[in-house]
Amino acid sequence: MRTRDLSYWLFLTPVLFALTTVVIIPLGVGTYYSFTEWNGITTGDFVGFENYINALQDQRFIDSLWFTIKFSIASVILINVIGLSLALIVTSKIKTNNLLRTVFFMPNLIGGLILGFIWQFIFIRVFANIGQAFGIEAMQGWLSTTTTGFWGLVILMSWQMSGYIMVIYIAYLQGVSKELIEAAHIDGASAWQRFRHIVFPLVAPAFTVSMFLTLSNTFKLYDQNLALTDGGPYNSTEMLAMEIYNTAFVQNSFAYAQSKAVIFFIVVAAITLVQVYFNKKREVQM
Amino acid sequence: MKWKKWRLELLGVLLGLIWIAPFYLMFVNSFKTQRELFEGTLNLPSSLDFSNYIEAFQEMNFLQTLFNSVLVTGFSIVIIIFFSAMAAYALARTKSKVSTVILFIFISAMLIPFQSVMIPLVSLFGEIDLLNRGGLIFMYLGFGSSLSIFLYHGAMNNIPETLDEAARIDGANKFQIFWYIIFPMLKPITVTVGILNTIWIWNDYLLPSLVINSPGSETIPLRMFYFFGQYTTQWHLAMAGLTLAILPVIIGYFFAQRAIIKGVTDGAVK
Numbered sequence A: 001m002r003t004r005d006l007s008y009w010l011f012l013t014p015v016l017f018a019l020t021t022v023v024i025i026p027l028g029v030g031t032y033y034s035f036t037e038w039n040g041i042t043t044g045d046f047v048g049f050e051n052y053i054n055a056l057q058d059q060r061f062i063d064s065l066w067f068t069i070k071f072s073i074a075s076v077i078l079i080n081v082i083g084l085s086l087a088l089i090v091t092s093k094i095k096t097n098n099l100l101r102t103v104f105f106m107p108n109l110i111g112g113l114i115l116g117f118i119w120q121f122i123f124i125r126v127f128a129n130i131g132q133a134f135g136i137e138a139m140q141g142w143l144s145t146t147t148t149g150f151w152g153l154v155i156l157m158s159w160q161m162s163g164y165i166m167v168i169y170i171a172y173l174q175g176v177s178k179e180l181i182e183a184a185h186i187d188g189a190s191a192w193q194r195f196r197h198i199v200f201p202l203v204a205p206a207f208t209v210s211m212f213l214t215l216s217n218t219f220k221l222y223d224q225n226l227a228l229t230d231g232g233p234y235n236s237t238e239m240l241a242m243e244i245y246n247t248a249f250v251q252n253s254f255a256y257a258q259s260k261a262v263i264f265f266i267v268v269a270a271i272t273l274v275q276v277y278f279n280k281k282r283e284v285q286m
Numbered sequence B: 001m002k003w004k005k006w007r008l009e010l011l012g013v014l015l016g017l018i019w020i021a022p023f024y025l026m027f028v029n030s031f032k033t034q035r036e037l038f039e040g041t042l043n044l045p046s047s048l049d050f051s052n053y054i055e056a057f058q059e060m061n062f063l064q065t066l067f068n069s070v071l072v073t074g075f076s077i078v079i080i081i082f083f084s085a086m087a088a089y090a091l092a093r094t095k096s097k098v099s100t101v102i103l104f105i106f107i108s109a110m111l112i113p114f115q116s117v118m119i120p121l122v123s124l125f126g127e128i129d130l131l132n133r134g135g136l137i138f139m140y141l142g143f144g145s146s147l148s149i150f151l152y153h154g155a156m157n158n159i160p161e162t163l164d165e166a167a168r169i170d171g172a173n174k175f176q177i178f179w180y181i182i183f184p185m186l187k188p189i190t191v192t193v194g195i196l197n198t199i200w201i202w203n204d205y206l207l208p209s210l211v212i213n214s215p216g217s218e219t220i221p222l223r224m225f226y227f228f229g230q231y232t233t234q235w236h237l238a239m240a241g242l243t244l245a246i247l248p249v250i251i252g253y254f255f256a257q258r259a260i261i262k263g264v265t266d267g268a269v270k
Helices: A006-033 A049-057 A058-088 A096-107 A114-134 A145-175 A176-186 A191-219 A223-228 A240-247 A254-285 B002-029 B034-039 B051-059 B064-094 B097-109 B117-128 B132-156 B162-169 B172-185 B187-203 B204-211 B220-226 B236-270
Strands: none
Touching: A006 B097, A006 B132, A006 B172, A049 A058, A049 A145, A049 A254, A058 A096, A058 A145, A058 A191, A058 A240, A058 B172, A096 A145, A096 B002, A096 B187, A096 B236, A114 A223, A114 B002, A114 B187, A114 B220, A114 B236, A145 A223, A145 B002, A145 B220, A145 B236, A176 A191, A176 A254, A176 B172, A176 B236, A191 A254, A191 B236, A223 A240, A223 B064, A240 A254, A240 B117, B002 B236, B034 B236, B051 B064, B051 B117, B051 B132, B051 B236, B064 B097, B064 B132, B064 B187, B064 B220, B097 B132, B117 B132, B117 B204, B132 B187, B132 B204, B132 B236, B162 B172, B172 B187, B187 B236, B204 B220, B220 B236
């Protein structure tokens, strides 16, 4: 097939048409609208960077940005630590390893919205009951404060995503040769030394993959946020994606929301490009 | 050494129980009456009463909702697989600057978060009256094709071009070569692409919530808001509703566990 053949373009037309109308045109039009007073119906006047300047001075937007960053950092660390631990446990030839893999991975198949609702029940009702039974004051009133809302979200995401990260680590751990570990064992290396000097360097690429998967997933989180806390109390657990949604569809400030969406795009793209850079750098070294 | 393995086994089982606990609690409490649930969430229900399920089933309009989810997911998957494989075939077999640029555009599109396009997207599709299930399926092709083309393109490298040649000499046209020779050989990656897109589309909430407005067309995630509305949540019904909602997924997972875990791993690592 050559690029001037009709068949080449026929094969590409459906996806190109869909991508153009669903992603490229909305992105272009949206970026243009973010410089206007667009209200969903009329475009309004061209206002330059006014929406952007307002967005960067918008306390609610800035708060949600900080909350998202703090949430992402806590989640990325916990998910990766738990995910790697689970991977080490289920690859250690224990009898229940297949069953455990199935169980740990299961939450990933269910939508964030449904998981959020299940955990809302756990945090509000079950935690309260456990607290009563054992006299633990700290287990009462979860999700009603910013701190418990924050940790509620972190726990939910760690529970959901650790199994996903686990399967990625497993894929890399399986590449570690048994002979190598055995040899080190015979030479008298302790379990920690074997992990630190043999397993760890070999699964290092898995860290890059996992870190950025968790980072981009937690940074763009919406469904779980909506179902678990809905941004409450008083919008203090509202993350970026939800802040943009609310600006657009609750406050009906379309152009203003779109300027925030463009800022969001730039931040997400920057994170991803840093990832690509690190991946390439690693490949060069290897 | 024996002792150590035993401790690891115990730790694993303990963690497994913690992981399954939310599902267990959801299930157990779905059989309780409102009053029973109010009194405690940790004990077992007094009887195996299915009345919550009957009520939730009706309130969710479960069969219609399930049908909508199957319809939207099924059609989306079929067109994503078919058109992405076709496009990847054309791009992989035509080594040129144009192909490189097109592939680059698709890969770059993966960088764009949904929130950055959702507002104009809804506005544009609203103007041409496509805020319905048909429009939704088309949007899934637009959002889903990038990763799918990327995965298919990678797999195409392992299929020798001599196959195309042989088929061409036998008189097959471009589409016949693709459909009868290449596409069957892409089966392993088709499974991966199908699984990844099914998990995503079946569970997707935000896009359908913006696109589907008419009652009776909602997919399962949209319908969950019936239980978690503006006012106090009726936990006993909500637990039965949530159990019903995840039941199809659990059944699917039970039958296709290996393929699912492999597909998700391939999708992440590649």
